[in-house]
Amino acid sequence: xxxxxxxxxxxxxxxxxxxxxxxxxxxxxxxxxxxxxxxxxxxxxxxxxxxxxxxxxxxxxxxxxxxxxxxxxxxxxxxxxxxxxxxxxxxxxxxxxxxxxxxxxxxxxxxxxxxxxxxxxxxxxxxxxxxxxxxxxxxxxxxxxxxxxxxxxxxxxxxxxxx
DNA sequence: GCCAACGTTGGC
DNA sequence: GCCAACGTTGGC
Numbered sequence: 001x002x003x004x005x006x007x008x009x010x011x012x013x014x015x016x017x018x019x020x021x022x023x024x025x026x027x028x029x030x031x032x033x034x035x036x037x038x039x040x041x042x043x044x045x046x047x048x049x050x051x052x053x054x055x056x057x058x059x060x061x062x063x064x065x066x067x068x069x070x071x072x073x074x075x076x077x078x079x080x081x082x083x084x085x086x087x088x089x090x091x092x093x094x095x096x097x098x099x100x101x102x103x104x105x106x107x108x109x110x111x112x113x114x115x116x117x118x119x120x121x122x123x124x125x126x127x128x129x130x131x132x133x134x135x136x137x138x139x140x141x142x143x144x145x146x147x148x149x150x151x152x153x154x155x156x157x158x159x160x161x162x163x
Numbered sequence: 164g165c166c167a168a169c170g171t172t173g174g175c
Numbered sequence: 176g177c178c179a180a181c182g183t184t185g186g187c
Contacts, residue, residue, distance in 0.1 A: 014184095014185090016185090038170075040170090059184085059185060059186085060184080060185055060186080062186095062187090064185075064186065064187095118186080136167070136169060137168090137185095138168075138169055140184085
């Protein structure tokens with residue numbers, strides 16, 4: 001669904017690389033982002049449109065930070081793991097008739113040469129408003145403002161030149 | 164492994 | 176509708 005204009009929206013999605021890393025995404029191709037069980041994160045995913053761009057963030061590892069870029073390959077649809085009793089993500093209040101949880105598919109755009117650490121993002125005064133940096137933020141899916149997207153890509157993204 | 168911060172649950 | 180208790184997130 002494309003609405004007012006053709007500009008992509010920008011997002012950030014967190015994953016623990018032990019569970020699902022940017023290399024896993026590269027290997028698997030378009031992959032479902034299942035298991036989100038937070039309403040705010042779900043609502044953000046339901047606002048995603050085909051082609052929207054995503055910072056793929058590695059959390060709970062060192063260094064935690066942005067590992068590369070992905071894009072939305074399928075818009076929101078019901079997360080079937082929510083009604084699978086054998087799934088770790090099972091929610092008895094969700095059913096095929098009344099799905100409570102949704103997911104999108106995402107696809108790798110580029111893996112960066114190095115992870116851009118959270119500590120670097122925190123040092124940049126132009127990024128001080130980022131949700132990611134706010135104290136206590138625990139969202140696993142969040143919007144990124146266009147100026148933040150540009151700033152990170154033009155000034156902070158690790159270069160890919162061989163040494 | 165610690166623990167601050169947060170979201171959710173459920174008794175009242 | 177309040178809020179204490181609980182479970183989870185995620186940087187450090």
